[in-house]
Structures are given as C-alpha cells and as structure tokens.
Amino acid sequence: MNRLHERAAKRRGRWKGMSLVVLIAGSVIALSACSSEPSAMAGEKAVDAGKVRITTTIGMIADIAREIGGEHVEVTSLMKSGVDPHLYKASQGDISKLDKADIIFYNGLHLEGKMTEILEQMGGKKPTVAVSDPIDRKELRSGDDAGTQYDPHIWFNVKNWMTASEKVRDELIKFDSAHERDYRGKSDAYLAKLKELDSYTRSEIASIPEGARVLVTAHDAFGYFGDAYGIKVMGLQGMSTASEYGSKDVTDLRDFLVANKIKAVFIESSVPQKAIDAVIEGAKQKGHEVKIGGTLYSDAMGEEGTNEGTYIGMVRHNVDTIVKALK
Structure with missing residues (x-):
C-alpha cells in the first residue's frame, strides 16, 4: 500500500475510535474558533481528500509539479512573482505550509540561501x-x-529543467504509485514541450548577429543560458543578489558597453533597476547611448495566470525580448 492510502486508512481509524460526545464537543469548539477568529482561514484553500500536497520554494518548480501531477496534486509555491529567492526569509505561514506538505520540492545549490x-x-x-x-x-x-x-x-538551460522534471516525476511515483501511469503520461507530454522549447531557444538566439550576442543584466543569473545557447552573458552582481556590487563593478561594465558599442541592457523582474540605471548613466557620460532592451524573468516567473507565469512562457518571453532588442 502506498503512503497516500496508508495516510487515509490511519485517518479513518482515528475517526472510528472517537465517541459522539467528543465529536459534538469538537464541533462546538470549531464553531467558536471560526466566529472569534474569522481571519484564521482567510486565503487558505481546502485540499481535496486523496490529493498529494506539494509545497515548493520557487514558482518554476511549482509549474513542473502541476504539469506532471495534474489532478492528483495540490501545489503551493512559497515564492510568488517578483520575489528574489536569494534574499527570501521564510514566514511563520511558510513554515506551516511546509509542515502540511506531503512532499517538498526546492531548487538546491543554495538558491534558497536563508531557507537552507x-x-x-x-x-x-x-x-x-x-x-x-x-x-x-x-x-x-x-x-x-x-x-x-x-x-x-539551472533552469536557464532547458535540458537541465528536463532533468529536474524527471526528478519530480520519479518522486511523485515513489510517493503515490497508484497513479504512476498518469504521472508518466503527463511527464512525457511535458518533456516533449520542453524539448521543443530548447530547439526554439537555440534557433532564435542563433538568429542574432554574432557580434551582437551579448546579454547584460543586473546579476549573473543567465550563465547556463549563455553556455547552452551561444550568447555572452555579463552581470553587474554575482550569481546571488546577496552579493554587493561596488563602483568598480559599475565602471568596468560601463567601459565594456562603451568599448564594444553594446546598444541594450536588460532589467530583471525580481531585481531593483537602480544598479543597471547607474551603468546606463555612466555610459551616457562617456557619449554612448544604451537603452533598456526589456524586462527579463530571472529568479521568478510572471504573474500567475499569464503566459509568463509558466516556465515555458517565461523562457519564450525572455528569448523573444532578447532577440528583439539585439537583432
């Protein structure tokens, strides 16, 4: 018997052992609590019986879980659109969501530094x-x-994200083997979409003139993207936004833009724009005009319910924005 069914059996056993008096008393207490603290349940969504409760750190992983888990899972993501995972601090509500989860998925490699x-x-x-x-x-x-x-x-090389998706699939099957067939079917369909996305990204970036394939952003989040798809990547800050940038970093990046006649730089949805503004202003003082080529999604996806609020939509948005600005 898999863990999901064991959990359900244990719950039924507990209820059989309860007396009617205890049930009535519990109901009175619950009604009292609801009337005195109406906000306690605000914003919480009931989980359907039998569903696997999944909590993820970042939205990109939540998207995998929904794609592969389908109707058999209930997914909660701690970090929403525009949230920087490098600096994120777990709230008491987040601890509760982690406690209630059957499975927790996170990125690792110290992305969630303060939550490790x-x-x-x-x-x-x-x-x-x-x-x-x-x-x-x-x-x-x-x-x-x-x-x-x-x-x-790692998600900026789509092939890495295919590996991550396979890991989510395998863990779901391990926990809830009764629905293995569904998980494998949905995983195969999603992996096919990711393979198509990888090919699209490769061909689109290759359409940019080779000398113009330079991606300048606020922090060094796009390294895997650059390595996988053949574009030079430069970030003002390091791989984590927790790292500080100084005047020398601004000066060095400014000088690179001027010397190589780079026409566009990009801002990120989860990183303050002021760092890039300083570089643009420095280049302007040197007589070189640099424009903002657009907003890219780096450490967080777009708003839920939009194309950019999915992993595939986020990557396509980034690719299209980069190509339009640099081509």
Missing part, C-alpha cells in the same frame, strides 16, 4: 527533494575558484 536550514530540518520528517540533485556536478557552472559552490540558476 529549515529545508534540511524538514528533510528529517518527510520527502524534501532538491530538483538539482540528479544533474551531474560536472555540468554545473562553478561559483567559486575552489569549485565547491555552484550556480543555482
């Missing part, structure tokens, strides 16, 4: 899975000279 300890603690209680784990460490970009830290922005 909490996630490690949760790992002792329930399946708590880093979707980056199956990726060969030789395929990861190094974040330091010692090679002990890695760039966490």
